[in-house]
Amino acid sequence: xxxxxxxxxxxxxxxxxxxxxxxxxxxxxxxxxxxxxxxxxxxxxxxxxxxxxxxxxxxxxxxxxxxxxxxxxxxxxxxxxxxxxxxxxxxxxxxxxxxxxxxxxxxxxxxxxxxxxxxxxxxxxxxxxxxxxxxxxxxxxxxxxxxxxxxxxxxxxxxxxxxxxxxxxxxxxxxxxxxxxxxxxxxxxxxxxxxxxxxxxxxxxxxxxxxxxxxxxxxxxxxxxxxxxxxxxxxxxxxxxxxxxxxxxxxxxxxxxxxxxxxxxxxxxxxxxxxxxxxxxxxxxxxxxxxxxxxxxxxxxxxxxxxxxx
Numbered sequence: 001x002x003x004x005x006x007x008x009x010x011x012x013x014x015x016x017x018x019x020x021x022x023x024x025x026x027x028x029x030x031x032x033x034x035x036x037x038x039x040x041x042x043x044x045x046x047x048x049x050x051x052x053x054x055x056x057x058x059x060x061x062x063x064x065x066x067x068x069x070x071x072x073x074x075x076x077x078x079x080x081x082x083x084x085x086x087x088x089x090x091x092x093x094x095x096x097x098x099x100x101x102x103x104x105x106x107x108x109x110x111x112x113x114x115x116x117x118x119x120x121x122x123x124x125x126x127x128x129x130x131x132x133x134x135x136x137x138x139x140x141x142x143x144x145x146x147x148x149x150x151x152x153x154x155x156x157x158x159x160x161x162x163x164x165x166x167x168x169x170x171x172x173x174x175x176x177x178x179x180x181x182x183x184x185x186x187x188x189x190x191x192x193x194x195x196x197x198x199x200x201x202x203x204x205x206x207x208x209x210x211x212x213x214x215x216x217x218x219x220x221x222x223x224x225x226x227x228x229x230x231x232x233x234x235x236x237x238x239x240x241x242x243x244x245x246x247x248x249x250x251x252x253x254x255x256x257x258x259x260x261x262x263x264x265x266x267x268x269x270x271x272x273x274x275x276x277x278x279x280x281x282x283x284x285x286x287x288x289x290x291x292x293x294x295x296x297x298x299x300x301x302x303x304x305x306x307x308x309x310x
Contacts, residue, residue: 009115009215014083017115028084032092034058040100044092047140049132053112055125058086059142060099060106069148071181071308073098073106074133076126078158078286080189081119081216086110090289097292102305105147107133111163118218122159123227127167127174130154134176153182153308154242157286158255161188166227169236182244184307186300187286190258192229197257205254231265238269246307248278248300253285278303 003020010016015025034044043063049055062070075098077084077091084091086108099106111125133152137143156164161184168183191209195201210223217225226232245266249259263277280287280296288297 011080011082011212011215014080015115023115025083028079028088028090030089031085031087032089034087036063037096037100040096042096042099044096045142046087047137049129049138050125053125053128055112055128056086056110057129058092058095058108058110059140060095060108061142061146062099062103065146070146071102071104071151071153072133072143072147072149073102073104073153073155073308074126074130074164075106075108076111076154076156076160076163077108078156078160078187078189079113080212081122081159082114093292094289097301098304098308101301102308104153104308105142107137107143114216114218118220119216119227122163123166123170126163127170130167130171131176134178149178151181152178153184154180155184155186155304157186157188157289159189161185162190162228165230168240168242169230169233171241172236172239180242182246182307183240183242184246184248184304185259185262186248186304187250187253187255188247188259188262189255190228190230190262191223191255192231192258193223195257196231196261199257200254230262234265234269237262237266238271240266240271240273243273244307245273245275246278246304247275248280248303250280250283250285250287252283255285276307 006019007016008019017023034046036043041063042060044058044060046058077086095106095108109126109129112121154164154168213223213228247259247263249256267275288300
C-alpha cells in the first residue's frame with residue numbers, strides 16, 4: 001500500500017497520521033490575520049518569541065487603551081495537543097471577546113503540536129512564553145506600557161488548560177520574576193488509570209484515551225504521568241503557586257469528573273488560595289467555542305471576566 005495513503009493512527013475528529021509521516025489535520029486548519037476587530041474594537045498583532053523553535057503568539061489589547069495598567073492573560077488554546085491554533089478563527093474570536101469584556105492584555109500562545117513535536121514541546125513552548133512575559137516581553141510596548149505584571153493570569157481550555165496547570169507547577173522548580181495571580185482551567189484535559197466519580201468505565205473507551213495520550217507524548221509516557229493525572233502529585237497541588245483558581249466543567253463532558261475532583265482535592269490539600277468551581281448543565285466539551293452567543297456561554301464568559309478583573 002502507498003505509505004501516503006496507509007493510515008497508522010486515526011485520531012478523530014482531529015487528525016490522521018499516515019505511514020509516510022504525513023499528518024492530515026481535519027479541524028482547526030484555517031488561520032485569520034491579526035488586526036483591529038470591527039465588532040469589538042480589540043487590536044491584535046503577532047510576535048515571534050523564539051525564532052529558534054518558531055514559538056510565536058498573538059497579542060491583544062483594547063483600543064483605545066485604558067489609562068491604567070491592565071491584567072495580563074496568557075492563554076493556551078485547546079485541541080487535544082494536536083489541533084487548532086492561536087491564529088484560528090475560533091480562538092481569535094474568543095480572545096477578542098475576552099479582551100473586550102475584561103480589558104486585559106492577552107498573549108495567546110502558538111505552541112508546537114504533536115505528532116510532529118510530541119510533548120513536552122507544548123509545555124516547553126508555553127513556559128518559554130510565560131518566561132518571556134515575566135521578563136517584560138522583550139520590551140514589547142503592548143506589554144511593557146499597558147500590562148500589570150502584578151496581575152498575570154494563566155488560562156486555557158481542554159489541552160490548553162492542562163498546559164496552563166503544568167507550566168504553573170513548573171514555576172516552583174524554575175521560578176520566574178513574577179508571581180501568578182490566578183489560574184483558570186476551562187473543561188480541562190485530565191485523565192487517569194482509575195475512574196474518578198462518574199467517569200466512563202467502559203474499558204475500550206478508557207483504553208482509547210490512554211492510547212491518545214501515548215500518541216501525543218510520542219509513546220514516551222503513560223496515563224499515570226502526573227502531567228495528565230495531577231492527583232499523582234498531591235504535593236504539587238498543595239503548593240500550587242498562585243492565589244486563585246477557577247475550574248469550569250460542563251455536564252456532558254467526559255473530563256467533568258476530573259475537573260470537579262481537581263477542585264475538591266485542591267481545596268482539601270492544604271493549599272491556602274481561593275478556588276471556585278463553575279458547573280454548566282446540559283452542554284458538551286468546549287461548547288462555548290462553537291456557540292459563543294448562547295445564554296450559557298455568555299454566563300461562563302462573564303464568570304471568566306469576573307475572575308480576571310476582581
